[in-house]
Amino acid sequence: MTNLKITSHSSFSALLEGLPSPQQHFIDEATQRQSALTKPPGSLGRLEEIAVFLAGWQGKLKPTTDNVHCLVFAGNHGVTRKGVSAFPSEVTEQMVANFATGGAAINQLCAAAGATLDVIALDLDQPVADFTSGPAMSDEECCAAIQAGIDAVPEDADIILLGEMGIGNTTSAAAVAQATFGCFPSDWVGRGTGVDDNGFKAKLKAVEDAHLLHLSSQISSFDILRTVGGRELAAIAGATLAARHKRIPVILDGLISTAAAAALVKSNPDALDHCLISHLSVEPGHKLIAEKVHKKPLLDLGMRLGEASGAAVALMIIKSALAAHNGMATFKEAGVTSGD
Structure with a gap:
C-alpha cells in the first residue's frame, strides 16, 4: 500500500494520482447474484x-457491515468573528x-445503526485564521489536519461514515464548494445553524x-483546503483519500463533509468513486x-444537523440492502421458476 504520509502539498497531490479502482469481477458476480435472487430484476x-x-x-x-466506523472531526473557525453563525x-x-458523554444525536444513531463512533477534536483552542483576510491555514497546519484524517481510518473497516462538528463550518464549506466548482457565492450559502438575515448577509459577504x-x-x-477550509474539513478530505487507498467505501454526510471530500475532485475528477452521499441536506x-x-x-429527510447523523441513518438502509443481497435465496435454491 502507498505510504499515506502527508508532509507537503506535493505529497498530498501524489496520493491523488493512480487511485485504486473497485474490483470488477466482484461487481460482475454481485450483479449476477442480484439477477438470480427470488424477485423481479431491479x-x-x-x-x-x-x-x-x-x-x-x-x-x-457478499459485502459486510460488521466493522463500521463513524469518524466525526471537530474544528474551530476564525471567520466566526464575522458574525456568520447563530452560536x-x-x-x-x-x-x-456532549459526544464524549453519549448525549448527542450521533451517539444514539450510531448505537441504533451498529457503528463505532470516534470523535477527533483538532486544536479547538486554536481556530484556523479568518479566511477573509488571509489563508485559513499554513501549509504545515493543513498537512497536519489532512494527516489526522488519514490516521483516523482503521485498516479493517468495512465502511467509513464521515461527519463533523464546527461552529462556522457551513461558511467554510460554502467557500470550499465555490473554489472547487465555481458558480456564485449565493449558490452555496445557506442558513446553517439558523442565522437571521444579518447573519446570512455576513456569510454571503465572507x-x-x-x-x-x-x-x-x-x-x-490542497490549495482550496488550505485557503478556505478548516481543520475538520481537511481531515475529512484526508480520511476520504485514505479510505480510497484502502478500498474502504465511504458514506458522506451533509453539506460540510460532502464539500470537504469534493474538494478532492479539483485535482482528480474520480476521487469520490468510492463514496455515497447519505442524504440531501436542506x-x-x-x-x-x-x-x-x-x-x-x-x-x-429534511436533515441539516451534521455530526454524520445522515450517514448513520443511511447505514441502516445500507444494511437493509445487504440483508436482501446476502440472505435471499436464488431461484434455483428456492425451487422457484424464474422469469427467464
Whole structure:
C-alpha cells in the first residue's frame, strides 16, 4: 500500500494520482447474484445498486457491515468573528464533550445503526485564521489536519461514515464548494445553524470576500483546503483519500463533509468513486454539490444537523440492502421458476 504520509502539498497531490479502482469481477458476480435472487430484476431499486457498489469496493460477493466506523472531526473557525453563525465558537468544544458523554444525536444513531463512533477534536483552542483576510491555514497546519484524517481510518473497516462538528463550518464549506466548482457565492450559502438575515448577509459577504482574495491561488485540492477550509474539513478530505487507498467505501454526510471530500475532485475528477452521499441536506449548496459530483443522495429527510447523523441513518438502509443481497435465496435454491 502507498505510504499515506502527508508532509507537503506535493505529497498530498501524489496520493491523488493512480487511485485504486473497485474490483470488477466482484461487481460482475454481485450483479449476477442480484439477477438470480427470488424477485423481479431491479425490483429492489437502489438497494440492488448499493449491494453491487459495496461488493466492488470491499472485494466480496457478499459485502459486510460488521466493522463500521463513524469518524466525526471537530474544528474551530476564525471567520466566526464575522458574525456568520447563530452560536459562538465555544459550542464546538461543548458539543465534543456532549459526544464524549453519549448525549448527542450521533451517539444514539450510531448505537441504533451498529457503528463505532470516534470523535477527533483538532486544536479547538486554536481556530484556523479568518479566511477573509488571509489563508485559513499554513501549509504545515493543513498537512497536519489532512494527516489526522488519514490516521483516523482503521485498516479493517468495512465502511467509513464521515461527519463533523464546527461552529462556522457551513461558511467554510460554502467557500470550499465555490473554489472547487465555481458558480456564485449565493449558490452555496445557506442558513446553517439558523442565522437571521444579518447573519446570512455576513456569510454571503465572507464567501464573496474569500473568493476574491484567494481565487488566483486555488489551483489544486490542497490549495482550496488550505485557503478556505478548516481543520475538520481537511481531515475529512484526508480520511476520504485514505479510505480510497484502502478500498474502504465511504458514506458522506451533509453539506460540510460532502464539500470537504469534493474538494478532492479539483485535482482528480474520480476521487469520490468510492463514496455515497447519505442524504440531501436542506442547505441549498448540498444539492448542487451532489449534482456536480454526479451522485444522488440516498435519503431526503429534511436533515441539516451534521455530526454524520445522515450517514448513520443511511447505514441502516445500507444494511437493509445487504440483508436482501446476502440472505435471499436464488431461484434455483428456492425451487422457484424464474422469469427467464
